[in-house]
Amino acid sequence: MSTAATLAPAGRREPHVRRPLVDGVLPGGRLAAGITIGWLGAIVLLPVAAVILASQPLDVAGFLAVSLEPRVLASYRLTFGMSLAAAAIDLVAGVLIAWVLVRYHFPGRRLLDTLVDLPFALPTAVAGIALGNLYAPNGWLGAPLALLGIEVAFKPLGVLVALTFIGLPFVVRTVQPVLVEIAAELEEVAATLGATRWQTFRHVVLPAILPAALTGFTLALARAVGEYGSVIFVTGNIPYVSEITPLVIISRLEEYDYRGAAVVGATMLIFSFAILFVINALQAWGQRRSGLPG
């Protein structure tokens, strides 16, 4: 931190001027850097490093053998499959909700707009028992679905319901500001040129909201893959059938298999890093796109 502060950054070389590493006119740069890096290091990076290192003495083949054993593999299939499906449902429903909330005025719109954030605000355990009750065979939604022969609670489908619930706000909240910002002129031009409303949506609106919608999709996916609290109350948690990956980690820990837990945890962390990278790329794409002259 402060020991490196005297190093000049490469690439910005000016004769006789040594810029500090943290460069700016205002005071407090070093203190802020110290607090930020110290806190992130102690609270976030140290634990993350512990997971990676605890899985380490294994070589790649050994790591994969533990990470890809059948029960874990089945949990990946369930977790990633259901997360992708849930994020896809959120993508469609989220764009629809964002469009309706931004473009149409109807009674109760502001109230619904506020409620969109509920899955963020509601503790996951509460969401879990509520969804479990709602979709149970005698629940408000479970009973009619049971008549149709669809079982949700205590079945793999319960995972999908819970993950869709917690991911919904991501797409709505990323798409909404972009829909507000789209220049009305663009749509007017399309209309003047004879486009139908559907063509305008398809060729003008959709490309504009695409980066934001995909960012929302990816955020929902990232959240869904790691989700634990809301899922375990809705599904049966049966190994090979309805056991999500975070639950595998917990059972490994309960068996005192720290290495096994760390290997599965490290696999999930690698996915977290990859998805952060994708989110950054998508956001950069969105900024470039909205930065274009409209």
Place this chain on the structure above:
Amino acid sequence: MSAAGWQGQRRPQTALALRDPPWVRALLIVLAVTVLLSFLVLPLAVVLMEALRPGLDAYAAALADDNTHHALLITLVAALISVPLNLVFGIAAAWLVTRFRFPGKSLLITLIDLPFSVSPVVVGLALVLLYGAHGWFGAWLVANGVKVVFALPGIVLATIFVTVPFVARELIPLMQAQGREEEEAALVLGANGWQVLRHVTLPNIRIGLLYGVILCNARAMGEFGAVSVVSGHIRGQTVTLPLHVEMLYQEYQTAAAFAVASMLALLALATLLAQHALEALRRPQPPEETSP
């Protein structure tokens, strides 16, 4: 969700050419409202209904229970420690990122977001690997008689980890948009760093700050996965409100579980209302929607 993104909310009456046919409108509104009601409102309604079903007396008894009180206490303590610490971190991080140039800035911003994409269970696992009996610091902690995992410090550490980004995430776009001219002017006029922070920066960001604190607090009080791994579920000692809900539910004390859950649901509703009120404060434009 950025403050600047909402500036354009108010737009003139939609041109005729941009109006969707009435049946499309009606269909889309019905679809969206149905999704929101069945997906968001029903779970909330279920919590309140189930909590009150055995009657008010049973509800009051569930909330008056000693274990519930203790769980509430643990939850409040965890939030009261982690929120202020992450508030200080958020201000420092936003000050650093928006007021200075330095190499690796975008990497730093990504790292601030990292806790959002790490599974809460992996957070708990990490803390066990660090501070558990067999962890890196386990031997030292045991030798010195400090208990982290299966004790309050572990719960606090887990809560801090998952709430690290909230305040910083709100402040960074806000302070970026505001620029540093006012602070530089204050500096030129002879203010020192703390005076700039107290009299210029903090008043400018107070709404965003409050917004971040409210979101941070909601997550801190509601965190389940990470806390669950490090808690050990010791009744009256290491059980937070969400864990208390889980334990009651698994013991088939469904009504009591929903009664405690209703407290957390009310916290969520209060959070949403506060968000709503702050959103309105954020854009001081004339109120939108003059006609239905």
